[in-house]
Amino acid sequence: MDTGKPLNGQVAVVTGAGRGIGAAIARKLASMGAAAVLCGRTQSTLDATAQAILQAGGKAEVIPCDVTVLHQWEYVAARVNSTFGRLDIMVNNAGVGRFTEPLHNLVPEDWDRILNTNLRGVYYAIRALAPLMIRGFSGHIINISSLAGKNPVPNGAAYAASKWGLNGLSYSVAEELRGHNIRVSVVCPGSVETELSPHTGKDPKKMLQPDDIAHVVAMLVTQAPQSFASEVLIRPTQKP
Ligand SMILES: NC(=O)c1ccc[n+]([C@@H]2O[C@H](COP(=O)([O-])OP(=O)(O)OC[C@H]3O[C@@H](n4cnc5c(N)ncnc54)[C@H](OP(=O)(O)O)[C@@H]3O)[C@@H](O)[C@H]2O)c1
Structure with a gap:
């Protein structure tokens, strides 16, 4: 057993783990010793992330899940419970956006897709998986929001609304779960x-890279247990 890694023995669920920021976070947490549970809709991309983790000597489990479907989350919870019997870290990263027209031209289907993925999906994740953390009297939930959750986004109002909503959800759930020794952080x-x-x-070349976000998640989950950063804003050093 590799006792030298900070997350050894821990279990981390990461949504949207097939590409982009989610893949980088999953690889990072696995490199720190966690068993990474990879969720998303596309089996092939999740398998690719799992393969990269396994090749690097880490542990990964693929559980396909559309975050907008509650019964798929309930399946994830049952599988995590039966396979690992615990959950230490949940990173709600899956997200979609649309940045091409003003809100009055956005069709309702796109509004639903964005809000259901970025906001309802996180509610479902917490509904399904927080009980596992509560049972263990321990856990860290990290919600990947955006600076779009702090600022106006012309031609991206639905995306901005979903992320402003996600911030409000995160601050509120942080208060609900503190007494259960569960930390909730939002990353923007x-x-x-x-x-x-x-x-x-x-x-x-000047934009943030997925590994920059993974680095911040690694910092959050290794913070000493008596405190937590409830919100982190991340900016590139050079304006792109
Ligand atoms: N890129 C940026 O500039 C930026 C900035 C700030 C915040 N963020 C946030 O960072 C997060 C990750 O974004 P990214 O930039 O890495 O985007 P990305 O490369 O487009 O990846 C999005 C991920 O979300 C997954 N996903 C989408 N809908 C899903 C659903 N219904 N169920 C499960 N998984 C779903 C996708 O996988 P499948 O399609 O296979 O399901 C994919 O893995 C998002 O929450 C985004 O809002 C991004």
């Missing part, structure tokens, strides 16, 4: 070089 990155949006006009 600026523009990250991923497939989420075209980031037109920005210099990709």
